[in-house]
Amino acid sequence: MKQIFPDKNKTGLTRELIDAMAPMFEQASAGAIAIDVDSRITWINQCYSDLLQLPSPSSVIGKEIWRVIPHTRMPEVVATGKPMLLDIMEHNEQQLVVSRLPFYDDNGKVVGAVAFVLYDDVQPLTPLVSKFRRLHQDLAAARKALAKKTRGTRYSLTDFVGASPQALEVKRRARLASGRDVPVLLLGETGTGKEVLAQAIHAASERADKPFVGVNLAAVPENLLEAEFFGVAPGAYTGADKRTRDGKFQLANGGTLFLDEVGDMPLP
Missing domain, CATH: 3.40.50.300 (P-loop containing nucleotide triphosphate hydrolases)
Incomplete structure (x- = not known):
């Protein structure tokens, strides 16, 4: 039986699990895409292709992902081996909530990454996003005030x-x-x-x-x-x-x- 997580310190998927979960990605997400270790697109479903307004899924297979999705962070996932479980990506003035995971071969080596779009409209998440932004602004203001207090002049x-x-x-x-x-x-x-x-x-x-x-x-x-x-x-x-x-x-x-x-x- 293939192991799902090659190392207890790594959070990712094996190629076999990616293949097994592909149908679920098709149904449960607004789009899904996979790349290899060189950040070239190896698979994209029809939903994501339509979302990106591509001629067809096959038209981008083999292309570097950043040429298709300029603001993608998928190469970062491949390079670090670290997942991004929740992120907001902007594409063509549209905000997408995405999740990205690296996947490994049998030896625990990163050989690519997969991403799926959880939401293609952040409107339902507006209260949560607004609260996060307020907390972030409050934290930045507090840090600035603390720095001024500790590093300022009397x-x-x-x-x-x-x-x-x-x-x-x-x-x-x-x-x-x-x-x-x-x-x-x-x-x-x-x-x-x-x-x-x-x-x-x-x-x-x-x-x-x-x-x-x-x-x-x-x-x-x-x-x-x-x-x-x-x-x-x-x-x-x-x-x-x-x-x-x-x-x-x-x-x-x-x-x-x-x-x-x-x-x-x-x-x-």
């Missing part, structure tokens, strides 16, 4: 206290710096407000809506500076996080990276 030039000629000159230079896309070196004793000034320059610049990322270099061991700046891949060293950790350059991309106590960095 200070502006009005928070840099001082009315002496020297303080006013510092503010004047800070305003000049905020209008230019250049690195800025802030010199001063501890407690004179270098970070306040750095945040103020960022807040007054065109980068104000981008991240402000500060890193205290005096607190970073020399052997971890590279990881701090450029990030860490999962398991890069003993004790490293199992997830990818972005470096400060990536976190501050488009914004400002404030290197606090840069003079304490090892010279190399």
Whole structure:
């Protein structure tokens, strides 16, 4: 007896099961199609052919699927071996709800994929789709607000206290710096407000809506500076996080990276 799932970690179909299920696809879906490992169409039923307004099913056999369905993700299923159980595909201003599955040979190798159209009209799913879009928008807004809160600035030039000629000159230079896309070196004793000034320059610049990322270099061991700046891949060293950790350059991309106590960095 042929196995249906070659590997417990794979979700897909064997060729035999595809052949056995073809009649069901004909009856239960609004269209079905199959491709080989080179993403060439090996089978398409009459319903899908009519839906795509093709001359006949046989007219596209052997063609690369993207030539017939430009926005298809079937090649991605073949390449990754991962199913797409529910997706919305647009074709000729029509939204189709489709499901895609890879299929395997007896050795567990991906040899193609099959897709079937669950709905050729998303109108019945409008409430569900609308709810998903609202949740997606809410999530995006929450992430943006969180990023702004965690990577934003608290200070502006009005928070840099001082009315002496020297303080006013510092503010004047800070305003000049905020209008230019250049690195800025802030010199001063501890407690004179270098970070306040750095945040103020960022807040007054065109980068104000981008991240402000500060890193205290005096607190970073020399052997971890590279990881701090450029990030860490999962398991890069003993004790490293199992997830990818972005470096400060990536976190501050488009914004400002404030290197606090840069003079304490090892010279190399």
